[in-house]
Amino acid sequence: MKNEFVVVNYIKDVEIKNKAVYNFGELFLKVAPYLDKPVSAEFISQNIKMKPSRIRAVLNKLFNHNLIEYRRCFDESTGKYTYIWELDKPKFKKFLANYTFQVEEKEEVTPSEKLTFVCRACKEAYTFENAMDYSFVCNKCNSTIESKD
DSSP: OOOOOOHHHHTTSHHHHHHHHHHHOTTHHHHGGGTTSOEEHHHHHHHHTOOHHHHHHHHHHHHHTTOEEEEEEEETTTTEEEEEEEEOHHHHHHHHHHOOOOSSOOOOOOHHHHOEEEETTTOOEEEHHHHHHTTTBOTTTOOBEEEOO
8 A cells, every 4th residue: 555645744754844834834733734635724724713814824825835726616505716725745745855944034925925916897906815815806896806917
């Protein structure tokens, strides 16, 4: 039987754990057990009793490193979109294994600096997190919020 990669087991190594916390924040350690399967921020939020926006902040850090992908699913019963996140385990493992701490101070890059979203109609700007909070619907004019390329 092939050994399946399990996130929590991988980050038990102190060096790997330190690299993960440095790149994704302390909250990553609570989110990690849920990343072995596709999952929503809301599901993780309910299980660890934290706001979904805090969970999404961790997921966005993974996304900014191209280590996680999401797909958007429409929920007919609520009329809202749900985002299902899936960790790219080989990329995640390789990233942490090859990551070296920089001697110079790391300049923080916020998700809003990397990803900007705008309303198609009124051009209102949103961060990725805010766009997700509004289910990619503008809170001013109800038009679609899209990625700004």
